[in-house]
Amino acid sequence: MPRALTNARSLSQILRSRRFRTLAIFATVLGGALLSSSPAMANCCQIKAGGSPNANSIHTLYNIVFGIAIFVFLAVDGVLIYCVFKFRANKYPHPLQTHGNTKVELGLTASAALILVILAVATFVELPSIINPPNSDTGAASVLSASLTAPEPPSGKSLTVCVTARQFIWRYTYGAQCNLSSWADRLPYSYQEMEVPSGVTVDLVIQSIDVIHSWWIPRLGGKVDAVPGFTTYTWFKALHAGQTYLGQCAQLCGREHAFMTAEVKVVTPVQYTSWLNRQAVLIADQNYQVPELRAELIKDQQLTSNGIF
Amino acid sequence: MSTTELRRPIPQLLTDHIDKPRTTKKWLDWVTTTDHKKIGIMYLVLTFVFFIMGGTEALMIRSQLAVPNNTLISGEHYNMLITLHGTTMIFLFVVPVMAGFGNYFVPLMIGARDMAFPRLNALSFWLLALGGIVFYMTLFWKPPEAGWWSYPPLSSIQYSTSGGQDAWIFLIHLTGISSLVGAINFYVTIVNMRAPGMTWGRMPLFVWSILIYAVLLIIALPVIAAAVTMLLTDRHFGTHFFDPTFHGSPVLWENLFWFFGHPEVYIMILPGFGMISEVLPVFARKPIFGYKAIAASTIVIAFLSALVWAHHLFTAPLPVVVLGFFMLSSFLIGIPTGVKIFNWVGTLWRGSLVMTASLYWAIGFIFIFLIGGITGIFLAVFPVDWELNDTYFVVAHFHYVLMGGAVFSIMAGIYYWYPKMTGRLCSERLGKASFWVSFIGFNMTFFVQHALGLSGMPRRIYTYQPGLGWSTYNLISTIGSYILAIGLLMSFINFARSYKTGKIAGPDPWKANTLEWFTTSPPPVNNFDEIPYVRSVEPMKDIRREIEINTGVIPDYAGAEQFTRAPH
Secondary structure, three states, X not given: OXXXXXXXXXXXXXXXXXXXXXXXXXXXXXXXXXXXXXXXXXXXXXXXXXXOHHHHHHHHHHHHHHHHHHHHHHHHXXXXXXXXXXXXXXXXXXXXXXXXXXXXXXXXXXXXXXXXXXXXXXXXXXXXXXXXXXXXXXXXXXXXXXXXXXXXXXXXXXXXXXXXXXXXXXXXXXXXXXXXXXXXXXXXEEEOEEEEEOOOEEEEEEEEOOOOEEEOOHHHOOOEEEOOOOOEEXXXXXXXXXXXXXXXXXXXXXXXXXXXXXXXXXXXXXXXXXHHHHHHHHHHHHHHHHHHHHHHHHHOOOOOOOOOO | OOOOOOOOOOHHHHOOXXXXXXXXXXXXXXXHOOOHHHHHHHHHHHHHHHHHHHHHHHHHHHHHHOOOOOOOOOHHHHHHHHHHHHHHHHHHHHHHXXXXXXXXXXXXXXXXXXXXXXXHHHHHHHHHHHHHHHHHHHHHOOOOOOOOOOOOOOOOOOOOOOOHHHHHHHHHHHHHHHHHHHHHHHHHHHHHOOOOOOOHHHOOHHHXXXXXXXXXXXXXXXXXXXXXXXXXXXXHOOOOOOOHHHOOOHHHHHHHHHHHHHHHHHHHHHHHHHXXXXXXXXXXXXXXXXXXXXXXXXXXXXXXXXXXXXXXXXOOOOOHHHHHHHHHHHXXXXXXXHHHHHHHHHHHOOOOEOOOHHHHHHHHHHHHHHHHHHHHHHHHOHHHHHHHOOEHHHHXXXXXXXXXXXXXXXXXXXXXXXXXXXXXXXXXXXXXXXXXXXXXXXXXXHHHHHHHHHOOOEOOOOOOOOOOOOHHHHHHHHHHHHXXXXXXXXXXXHHHHHHHHOOEOOOOOOOOOOXXXXXXXXXXXXXXXXXXXXXXXXXXXXXXXXXXXXXXXXXXXOOOHHHOOOOO
């Protein structure tokens, strides 16, 4: 009992001490500065989101984890730092010769378990909105087609884009069944920059033709590996037309991994349709020009008849 | 009754002669030795050489990333550097440095005169050295560049044509056999050669952690040995285990690699946990809080560590139900890890802290490891991991666990055991200064990397564009890495200088708890003339008490009293 009293007294002494006050003021200023300036907060401590509902759900889940993390960090490291300042040999010469305390031990273990149960529940509550695509907005129906591939929105209609990875560029093929090679050649495609309509659920069919890559546009949701021999799927529904989202390959794929970038340009459904048509015309035009050019080069003897320099 | 087991309290002082040495040539003695202490020292020196090499590679990586669009290092050389850095730190530093500590201290702590198989022990050291040589010889032609995971097809013959990848495979084989031989040796030693009276419940926690380290190595290493053999036959002998064009599966490699890779994480950190569990009670001047809980949590962590590997594959083609399972199993591992942290803080609570350099590093370890543990929970939540996987957030996380966790505990261990190994004390002042510089440098380097990952910077890119919000963080991180290097260098200088000039330590400068402090510093070849009977988990405390009771004198601690002045 007397020892408990000494402790209480010294605790209040610590709370009144100059060192503690300095620390407290420093912590408050730092924390306040971080919390009040939300752009700084968003830059340092938040997941990138805002482009698509799945990214936003991941962001919500992240915030739950983040809150609990801050609490655990402050609680445990707080006690640790308190111990370091309080229980110095010169101030606290009589160590408590205890071997443990089963009740405290079990209590702390149970509370750790409880935190993890909360996190697991939160994850499974948020999960459907992250993995299940919603319907596209009404008014965007013109660009939709039925997709044979998972995942499907409830209406069964979405825009399918095949993402094909290779060292060190992304190719996008637009239209259902784009992963069937017999179809892929006839569909419009683009490299590096993907054009998508806003308000439309876009199903991505992701494949790789050489090494493992990873598709990732931070603001449009999580990443998905492109593994040769496998087809993986993800989706997004771009919320804001006029935005361009940047991303890049997230799995080491070779020497120029750093330059395997991707862009997703969000336009209105009407702009998207006209872009798609224009792209189809351009591709057809070039497909026509290439054999002509080749014939010309062979004639000039810059190429052999096999097409080799 | 209580004194009968101890007829000669400090028998080492009675050692009056040493047998004629086997050879007069010093280097020949080192090369041919089977003495666990000499092998332990060679392990520590060699692994620290590799640590310095891996650290130099890290500084080159950070220098390249200091500013956007940097052209200091090309993409090719950058990939070589990250492969060298990761492989060196894991296979040539952290895993074997723990074997070095284990070699030196396990026999001493359990009251044995050597390891169970001294010649196997020498074999495991020389295999490690050979593995390191095979790997670093690639510097003279082409180092591997597929990263330390070496995911096929990038590591296949089509995409990694150079022999560097094969050197990597042989490094895994050689260090793997080295660790397996060592692990069996530790296991047999600990199970069979404990001092009389040292039941499982009286075994030092460091010895517990080395026992579990050995078991994990025995479980995990055959898997990676098989996997790299398959990779080797894929590359050169026409098999197609991982080749998708012949219906092989790169995901098979990912599973095999991480089935080894995750237990490997605990192989690297559990002995560190053990050292912290030794250091804290000594300098808090009170018994470890919850001995049984710490020992049990080590076993539980080891068991769970074999069930969590797929949390490295959350973005790979796996069904959601599998991801859910691995999220929950990864959560579970947080509980025994949490138990350890509670018990360490519990050990400090109402202790009487003697603030030595070793304790600084140990407390720094708890502070940093907690952050690494918390960010691990972020990554275990698989939808969140979809955003964070393969970014700098992950880099920050595992450096908090391995650099801040394992390395800080290694430093705590070295400051704690240096007097035992060399017979001399380190400079405490320089040790503490080194701690503060390293601690600040470490957090500068790696704390901002969380922010880098959150703002979308993938790992392993050799350069980046300005205007993405990454430039400032990267610059801070690079400056931090140099500060960290200076901090660690201060400790290396400390160790080198104190070897000749440090104050003589005497057998037990810290008034510690375990049997290695029963013998002289450094210990004689046979460790103990007489092995005391062990009656608790703190045999030295019992012995000191008996001496004091029997003689009425508090023994002289040879100039080291300043650390042990805590009143009784």
